[in-house]
Amino acid sequence: xxxxxxxxxSSTTQQQEAKAVCGEEALKLLNxxxxxxxxxxxxxxxxxxxxxxxxxxxxxxxSLAKQEDHQSRAPASKQ
Numbered sequence: 025x026x027x028x029x030x031x032x033x034s035s036t037t038q039q040q041e042a043k044a045v046c047g048e049e050a051l052k053l054l055n056x057x058x059x060x061x062x063x064x065x066x067x068x069x070x071x072x073x074x075x076x077x078x079x080x081x082x083x084x085x086x087s088l089a090k091q092e093d094h095q096s097r098a099p100a101s102k103q
Contacts, residue, residue: 046077050086 053074056067077083 045081046074046083046086049074049077 053070056070
């Protein structure tokens with residue numbers, strides 16, 4: 025069953041969960057780095073949590089979801 029998308033949404037959800045190994049930890053770290061004021065100690069702690077997750081689950085590489093969804097949310101860089 026590879027190639028075409030399934031009509032079942034639960035199958036798609038399971039695939040997304042499988043791709044999100046350490047995703048929650050990565051998201052927390054990214055949000056910490058983006059926050060104002062920047063709390064370096066908190067972010068370093070979250071980095072350590074993400075690193076431990078990566079080592080434990082033997083993650084080799086991360087990838088992002090479709091870029092078109094996220095580009096519309098990015099602020100314009102005008103000066």
